[in-house]
Amino acid sequence: MANPSAVLQSEWTKIRSVRSTVWTLALALIVTVGLGAVICAVINGTWNDRSPLDQATFDATAASFSAIVLGQLALIVFGVLIISSEYSTGMIRTSLAAVPQRGSFYGAKIAVAGGLAFVVSMVTSFLSFFVGQVLLGSHRTSIGDPGVLRAVFGAGLYMTLLVLFCVGVAGMLRSPMLGMSILMPFFFLVTPILSVVPKAKDVARYFPDRAGQKIIQVVQTPDNHTSYGPWGGILIMALWVAASLLGGYLVLKKRDA
Numbered sequence: 055m056a057n058p059s060a061v062l063q064s065e066w067t068k069i070r071s072v073r074s075t076v077w078t079l080a081l082a083l084i085v086t087v088g089l090g091a092v093i094c095a096v097i098n099g100t101w102n103d104r105s106p107l108d109q110a111t112f113d114a115t116a117a118s119f120s121a122i123v124l125g126q127l128a129l130i131v132f133g134v135l136i137i138s139s140e141y142s143t144g145m146i147r148t149s150l151a152a153v154p155q156r157g158s159f160y161g162a163k164i165a166v167a168g169g170l171a172f173v174v175s176m177v178t179s180f181l182s183f184f185v186g187q188v189l190l191g192s193h194r195t196s197i198g199d200p201g202v203l204r205a206v207f208g209a210g211l212y213m214t215l216l217v218l219f220c221v222g223v224a225g226m227l228r229s230p231m232l233g234m235s236i237l238m239p240f241f242f243l244v245t246p247i248l249s250v251v252p253k254a255k256d257v258a259r260y261f262p263d264r265a266g267q268k269i270i271q272v273v274q275t276p277d278n279h280t281s282y283g284p285w286g287g288i289l290i291m292a293l294w295v296a297a298s299l300l301g302g303y304l305v306l307k308k309r310d311a
Contacts, residue, residue: 058158058162061158061159062162062166064152064153069167072139078129078132079128079132082128082132083125083174083178086119086121086122086182089124090117090119090186091182091186093117093121094186098193112273113271114194115183115202115273116205116271116272117186119179119186122182122209122267123242127238130216132220133219133220133221134221134223134230134233135230138232141228141229142229160306167217171218172210175211176210178210180206180210182209183206204284205272208270211288212266212267212291215266218299220233220237221298222300222301223298225306228309248261259280260290262295265282265286265294267287268283268286269287
């Protein structure tokens with residue numbers, strides 16, 4: 055039986071040695087923080103052009119995470135490449151020959167990917183918040199205000215869960231191109247479109263990204279009211295993640311490499 059610490063070290067070495075995985079995480083941080091900062095600066099500069107209703111319902115915390123939708127593009131790529139790249143290169147055969155216990159192999163990959171995503175996501179989240187609040191000027195909020203710390207921590211948790219969801223889906227599909235061709239349209243086309251369709255939005259609000267992003271909101275308005283709260287949304291997303299990871303494991307266990 056393979057030593058668990060050795061398996062973890064092996065997975066860590068794989069991630070560090072592949073430039074694409076490292077650059078996707080760096081890109082997620084740069085896009086989320088940088089573009090979010092630009093949006094906050096624009097909001098501050100055009101504050102007087104906003105309607106009284108928009109000013110009254112302005113969510114300064116969520117404004118810092120305005121670019122998270124684009125930043126998650128890189129996170130999706132990272133999550134997909136973590137496992138599917140081994141299938142595309144044939145490296146999966148070598149990996150499973152070295153670690154015949156597929157559960158240990160899969161668990162180590164999830165642990166390393168999730169741990170790395172958690173660290174980068176939390177750094178991205180807190181950095182986005184503090185930079186954004188500085189640029190919002192007098193319209194900023196404080197980390198100590200009600201619901202703000204929860205939202206900032208939750209944004210990092212959301213990004214981490216997104217990566218793990220993509221790892222599970224990619225494990226089931228076993229192809230980088232197939233994984234990204236399904237996940238990209240789902241998060242950037244299907245979910246946003248269904249969220250504004252009257253008869254479909256009640257279903258779309260339970261999709262992983264829509265449910266998970268609920269935790270980022272501090273100011274609740276009638277148009278974003280749902281039957282679940284911030285932590286309920288994260289729980290819904292966690293159930294999606296658990297299902298995808300289980301599916302990835304079953305495919306890995308039942309099918310030949």
